[in-house]
Amino acid sequence: MYISTSPSYDGSLPYVSQWGSLDRNDEVVIRHATPSRLDVFLRRADPSQPHVWASDGYHSYEEYLFWSRKVCGLACLQSLLHGWTDVRLPMRELLSLALDRGCYVVEPQGKVQGLIYRPFMAWVSSQFGFTCQLVENTPIQESARAVRPGRALIASVSPEIRDPSTCKPRQGGHLVLVHEVHGETVRFHNPSGYSHNADSASLPMHVFERFHAGRGILVSVTL
Numbered sequence: 001m002y003i004s005t006s007p008s009y010d011g012s013l014p015y016v017s018q019w020g021s022l023d024r025n026d027e028v029v030i031r032h033a034t035p036s037r038l039d040v041f042l043r044r045a046d047p048s049q050p051h052v053w054a055s056d057g058y059h060s061y062e063e064y065l066f067w068s069r070k071v072c073g074l075a076c077l078q079s080l081l082h083g084w085t086d087v088r089l090p091m092r093e094l095l096s097l098a099l100d101r102g103c104y105v106v107e108p109q110g111k112v113q114g115l116i117y118r119p120f121m122a123w124v125s126s127q128f129g130f131t132c133q134l135v136e137n138t139p140i141q142e143s144a145r146a147v148r149p150g151r152a153l154i155a156s157v158s159p160e161i162r163d164p165s166t167c168k169p170r171q172g173g174h175l176v177l178v179h180e181v182h183g184e185t186v187r188f189h190n191p192s193g194y195s196h197n198a199d200s201a202s203l204p205m206h207v208f209e210r211f212h213a214g215r216g217i218l219v220s221v222t223l
Contacts, residue, residue: 013083013152013179015199018075018191019068020056020091026195057090067095073115074098075191076154076177077124084150084221087128098123115175117217124219133218140212141205144181147218153178155188155216157208162193164207172213 019028053064074094081087089097098104101123104114121132135143140155147153159174160166180187184205190198 013079013177013189015189016075016078016082016191017198018071020053020064022195022198025192025198028192055090057092059092063092067092070104070112070114071095072191073103073120073154073175076175076189079177079179079189080130080152080219080221081128084130085128097127117215121217129222131220131222133220135214135216135218137214139214140178140186140209143216143218144178144186144205147178147181147186151218151220153216153218156213158211158213159192161203161208161211162190162197164203166211169211171211172215175216 015022017025019025053061053068056064058064058067068091071091074091078089078091078094081089095104098115098120099106102119103116103123104112105116106112117134121134124130125132135153143153143155154175155178156172157174157176158166158170158172160169161174161176174192176191177189178186179189180200185202186205186208187200187202188208190201192198193201
């Protein structure tokens, strides 16, 4: 078990990118990098520095390219682990645990289902000692009111939330971490946001709601 025995909770939640580091977000998102273009980017990286896929525990850049597009929920979880506990796991190890617990299902054709909420909630409760509450059919104006120090909301939104002016956006398909609420403004970490609006991005609730699917998971730590 990986339950922390000496929590380091101090009220802050650090940002975690699903791509491994914030400086890679723009390479992937703004330039709309295909796997081959991202491969070129990784190959031209400073050879004295470990590749992001290796430092995050991936076995190859192909594996990194496949999974890094799908681990937004685990990036949110890593933010919680880094802010509330002394647990430090590479993304690939965290992914292995999530796969073992049925949080993602890989179909024979290669399509991935997930993040699947209920197995995820059971896993993080038993393994990391967090308390989880499912949120369904609930506007952000209501669910965000529960956010406070020691409690954050993993919220389902459209990845288009990185462009708040998007007209008629989709709702859902991506996960962000709402960690602060000030009046009618939410602050959230977007694991695949642009570098300038990924770490503690701020949006009015009525704008956030346009992208919000009305569902998510409230995660709490015992103080």
